[in-house]
Amino acid sequence: MGNSAIAEASDGEILSMQHCEFNRLIKWIEDIFHLITRLTNNPTDKIAYSLHPYPESQCPRISDKGRNIQLLRL
16 A cells, blocks of 8 residues: 555545445554554564455555555464
8 A cells, every 4th residue: 555545535435435434544543653652662573564465355445545545464
C-alpha cells in the first residue's frame, strides 16, 4: 500500500463504505498502532512484518481504494 489507508479516504467515503471495508480499515489502524508501539518500546529491535492482500470473496463490492488496504502481519 503506497499511501495511508486513512489519507486515501474522504469523510463521505468512510461514512458510506461497506461494513467489511470499514472493518479492514479499522484492522489496518489497529495493526499500525501495534507496529508503532513495538517500535517505540524497543527502538533497537528489528520488527518483521509482511503485507498480504485480502481474498476478494471476503468483501465482493469493495471500492478500489478499499482494495489497497492489505493485511499487516507482524
